[in-house]
Amino acid sequence: MPLDRRPAIVTAQAPIPKLKNPEVECAGCPIRHRAVCARCGPEELTRLEEIKYYRSYEAGQPIAWAGDEMGFVASVVKGVATISTTLSDGRKQMVGLLLPSDFIGRPGRATTPYDVQAVSEVTLCCFRRKPFESLLVSTPAVAERLLDMSLDELDAAREWMLILGRKTAREKIASLLTIIARREATVGLQTIKGRIVIDLPLTREAMADYLGLTLETVSRQVSALKNEGVIELDGKRRIIVPDIRLLIAETGDDMDGGMIA
Amino acid sequence: MPLDRRPAIVTAQAPIPKLKNPEVECAGCPIRHRAVCARCGPEELTRLEEIKYYRSYEAGQPIAWAGDEMGFVASVVKGVATISTTLSDGRKQMVGLLLPSDFIGRPGRATTPYDVQAVSEVTLCCFRRKPFESLLVSTPAVAERLLDMSLDELDAAREWMLILGRKTAREKIASLLTIIARREATVGLQTIKGRIVIDLPLTREAMADYLGLTLETVSRQVSALKNEGVIELDGKRRIIVPDIRLLIAETGDDMDGGMIA
DNA sequence: CGATTCCTTGAGACAGCTCAATTTCGGTGG
């Protein structure tokens, strides 16, 4: 598995993020009820509003490199970002997928141990670290929500461990697509009579980095699933799932799910 | 990777845990300063003491099966336990290692999604779920500590994802041994002039389930490390690390760590 | 419409898996 393809070292071109004052009131925020602020009352929201600001990143831009000092924590308002680690010889593993409402950063820690990168255009709702940390102490609603979200992430990480450790390449692909399909479905998504459309923001290489595979293997398995009619491709990045159950049947979970007589 | 070895289904022999009243006052508890109660003051400790009870499991006993209702959450006081998931065809993946001071259970959720099993003899400090949950709300010291511990576990899970997804068999073994050695070292351990002694409570099969390998591959790699002098074996379960740096050099992390001229 | 980036496909190599004996360890009873 020693990949000898060391990606050219990309110099961190100073991210020139656009700063915006919150043109969106929290009350009208699309992630209002799912983000770290979900359980805040009006008065708590006001306190949050005082320390928040928006920041946007273009597709492909780094949000942070491992080891960077991060002066803020944030919620993803829009777009998709990835969290990844890289071994010194270039082997890369994604360890998290950040979708709208997900939280970035760790209270009490100044530097990220991970690379964080915008995959599509991303808008963050940022809170300066220090004020946020004191807010955590004084506002149990935020702390509780953050605990819950962290535990959800932990569960997700453990599900990934199963995928990475024990699933075949084909099962890995099916699992990834299922996870994304499910998350998109909860967001409320373009589904035309059961056909789920995944506007996949990930390149084959990014998928490979998630699944612990090479991009060639990903490509082969995607092609195989397409040829067998489990998925359809529309262009390079859009995947259509005609019947989610067919896809789930390929994930390796629940093998007897439909078999119980 | 489709393992066709479905382990015989073990009927959950009703765990007959021994119940003990806390013969240990919190003040004298060995995990007092590292567990979920670490930041509690004397008065908060009293409240915890009211709802706590001890429970012991023999080596090999199940603490919970996936899907079980768990009436309690707990801290590991003594011993080692594992958290694992199993696919319906028998493929198994460990997703967590529980050492003294680690926390078991999730507030707000009644059923575990994982199997939890005692590896050595285990003593738990249990709290009934409901009282603990209300205590979480009323005692920020516990909630804060639990958040911190959860975030640590999340980091650990992500480190595992890298190991599972991108490391070779040999690197996986070295990484596992390093992690255990480090944790044992912090506990305060038998180390005779730099030689770290790992009293490994894990079978080769358990190690394989952690690392996403087969037990034969684990055995081969352990033998290889032994033959090359990186580790020494004393009996079947005890591993001696003469020089931790040699082991770390095999983990795949930090390849240039010693190379910087 | 050219260029670049991403994706697909092929052929061969190899790490780790599967199947199959043995061997060693750790306990246990004579």
Next chain:
DNA sequence: CCACCGAAATTGAGCTGTCTCAAGGAATCG
């Protein structure tokens, strides 16, 4: 204390899924 037993570990030989290396081919963007 020693011989024996079962569980766990080791080791071997062949197989296979995924990786590696290498060409081409399709999108997307200026």
